[in-house]
Amino acid sequence: MAWYALSYDLRRELNSDDWKRLYEALKGSVDYCWPLQSFWIIETPLKPSEVIKVLLGFGILDDNDGIIVLEITGIGNFRRVVDKDTAHWLNSHLTLL
Numbered sequence: 105m106a107w108y109a110l111s112y113d114l115r116r117e118l119n120s121d122d123w124k125r126l127y128e129a130l131k132g133s134v135d136y137c138w139p140l141q142s143f144w145i146i147e148t149p150l151k152p153s154e155v156i157k158v159l160l161g162f163g164i165l166d167d168n169d170g171i172i173v174l175e176i177t178g179i180g181n182f183r184r185v186v187d188k189d190t191a192h193w194l195n196s197h198l199t200l201l
Contacts, residue, residue, distance in 0.1 A: 105134060106175050108152060110144045113170035126164045137193045139185040145176070145197075 110130070118126070130136060133146035148155060152173035159165045179199045185191050 105147055105149050107145060107147050107178060108155065109172075109174045109176045110146055110155065111172050112142050112165070114142075114165070115168045115170070116166065118164075122164060125162055126159070129159060129162050129164065137190060137197070139182060139190050139194060 127138075130138070130144050130146060133148045135147040137145040139145065146155070150158065152175065155173045156165070156171055159171065165171060178197065179201055181198070181200050182191070182194050185194065
């Protein structure tokens with residue numbers, strides 16, 4: 105299974121149900137971390153193109169929205185993430201350099 109960094113630029117107004125569907129779709133990954141507002145780290149058996157296809161299938165993304173899904177190595181560092189639980193997750197999953 106691969107780890108991906110996923111970020112999106114939604115260029116239309118979403119209602120609370122749309123946001124909830126987006127978050128639930130991403131939280132449906134095998135494992136995930138949501139360290140920044142529009143940036144996720146997910147673990148999934150899917151390929152990057154399949155992740156995008158799933159989100160399109162949920163009706164969350166449309167042709168005007170931007171998304172990037174990149175496979176990551178797990179080596180990195182971070183600063184000022186959303187909360188202590190997220191920092192703990194990152195500390196336990198990343199090789200910090």
